[in-house]
Amino acid sequence: MLKVEKLVVRYGAVMAVRELSLEVGEGELVALLGPNGAGKSSTINALTGLVTPASGRIVLDGKDISHVRTEDRIRAGLTSTPEGRHIFANLSVGENLRLGAATRRDPAGVRQDIERFLSLFPVLSERYGQAAGTLSGGEQQMLAIARSLMSRPKLLLLDEPSLGLAPKIVARIFDFIGELKAQGLTLLVVEQNAKQALRFADRVYVVSSGTLRYDGPPARLADEHGLFNLYIGG
Amino acid sequence: MDYALQQLLNALAFGAEYSLVALGLAVVFSIMGLVNFAHGEIIGVSAYSVFLAAALGLTSPFVAVLLAVGMAALAAVVFERVAFRPVRYAPTTTGLLTAFGVSIVVQNLFMLLISPKPQSVSVLNGLNQMWFFGPFAVSSLQVMELIVSGLTILALVLFLNRSTLGLAIRAASRDFATVRLMGIKANRVIATAFAISGALAGIAAVFILARRGSVSPDLGFGLVLKAFVACVIGGFGSLPGAAVGGMLLGFIEVGLLVALPQEYAGFRDALTYAIIVALLVYRPEGLLGQRIELGDKEI
Numbered sequence: 001m002l003k004v005e006k007l008v009v010r011y012g013a014v015m016a017v018r019e020l021s022l023e024v025g026e027g028e029l030v031a032l033l034g035p036n037g038a039g040k041s042s043t044i045n046a047l048t049g050l051v052t053p054a055s056g057r058i059v060l061d062g063k064d065i066s067h068v069r070t071e072d073r074i075r076a077g078l079t080s081t082p083e084g085r086h087i088f089a090n091l092s093v094g095e096n097l098r099l100g101a102a103t104r105r106d107p108a109g110v111r112q113d114i115e116r117f118l119s120l121f122p123v124l125s126e127r128y129g130q131a132a133g134t135l136s137g138g139e140q141q142m143l144a145i146a147r148s149l150m151s152r153p154k155l156l157l158l159d160e161p162s163l164g165l166a167p168k169i170v171a172r173i174f175d176f177i178g179e180l181k182a183q184g185l186t187l188l189v190v191e192q193n194a195k196q197a198l199r200f201a202d203r204v205y206v207v208s209s210g211t212l213r214y215d216g217p218p219a220r221l222a223d224e225h226g227l228f229n230l231y232i233g234g
Numbered sequence: 235m236d237y238a239l240q241q242l243l244n245a246l247a248f249g250a251e252y253s254l255v256a257l258g259l260a261v262v263f264s265i266m267g268l269v270n271f272a273h274g275e276i277i278g279v280s281a282y283s284v285f286l287a288a289a290l291g292l293t294s295p296f297v298a299v300l301l302a303v304g305m306a307a308l309a310a311v312v313f314e315r316v317a318f319r320p321v322r323y324a325p326t327t328t329g330l331l332t333a334f335g336v337s338i339v340v341q342n343l344f345m346l347l348i349s350p351k352p353q354s355v356s357v358l359n360g361l362n363q364m365w366f367f368g369p370f371a372v373s374s375l376q377v378m379e380l381i382v383s384g385l386t387i388l389a390l391v392l393f394l395n396r397s398t399l400g401l402a403i404r405a406a407s408r409d410f411a412t413v414r415l416m417g418i419k420a421n422r423v424i425a426t427a428f429a430i431s432g433a434l435a436g437i438a439a440v441f442i443l444a445r446r447g448s449v450s451p452d453l454g455f456g457l458v459l460k461a462f463v464a465c466v467i468g469g470f471g472s473l474p475g476a477a478v479g480g481m482l483l484g485f486i487e488v489g490l491l492v493a494l495p496q497e498y499a500g501f502r503d504a505l506t507y508a509i510i511v512a513l514l515v516y517r518p519e520g521l522l523g524q525r526i527e528l529g530d531k532e533i
Contacts, residue, residue, distance in 0.1 A: 074416065
């Protein structure tokens, strides 16, 4: 579904991503792991087009989208839940969900989807009219993922969904990610929290200093060259 | 009683006008971080359109109002497309200087193409009459100014709270990148914000023309400075702040006009700004602005 070839992202003289190539097949959950500053978020931002890569190709469903604007990439079925959640704090929970569906033209379907997420996350239902900024971190993360799903994407990029959250909440969020996979959604999950990310991953990429260090199934990751410990920690 | 009522209406009318213009500045600032000092020239374009249309024989006040609002919205969108879009991602000072540039260029175009001298526009004079309610005489223009501004602000609030594009404008005021992640076109959000800003300026232009009966190249410049002050009072970037700030500025000015003895009337502006400075010492972020500590990162 997604194919990235030799992606390079630069910020001035700093090279954040060095010729990174990766692939995500339909229905797969692929984990992209690596330490802080490895270039994971830069990769995601290049995929959504918020950052313009210096070179490389991004192909979605056989179409080269490397030079397509962010807005049109979202319309093509790709979306991302950004690192740090980035919910619209000054808008209500309901308004956040409505904006997530901004590209859709089926009001009835949008209402149905909102109902579905509200019954899935009752806390969002309780706080429906409240400013989203008043939610707790875990609730904000759930809202952020639900908002991304409102556009009915084919491919969801999740950037550090565990960031700053308590272990119990992280486990719940990954339970939900597992459900999404079971429902057939294709996911690319960027994480520092390897343990959780590997629960449902079909394949794993490990990056460090912008370069790919590992590419394979999660099971092999643990014993290969001590990579697990080196880049992800125990 | 009559005098008090008249001064109250005066304050409300001035306040409403400042609010309209300040809201126009705030809508654009809140999403782009751009202080659009060319906002006054949008008022200018609007007023000159009415003048030119009248010169061509279109003297219906109804047409004049539509033309004033429509041309102002168009001018704002054209300014964005031609001048501000190329510097959208540049540092904010670049945007500020660009706005001054646009302001100077357009003012000079008015002088070159029309005249540096004030031109008489009488199409809208009919709006400015005296209405008598029993023993009270009130200016029709001031009453209309108040009602129209109120309705305009109501319409703006409904738009920002109900429509997807309105929600996107509110969201973009905090986090533009994430709005784009919703698949919403950045250009459309910004163009809409400018069109709203222009339409608000156009409504203000109608009232200015009706009161002054003439148009000059620097018509909007002084008013934009006042609106800028109103935004600062209310908290820059806050839309309710702009409306409240504009109203408060109207009340301070008229209040001082009434309270100051004739021989001290010249101190009115100085006192106005002294009050505002005192207010800002007490609340540096403005009345409705948000206090942002250095190093704060909004998540």
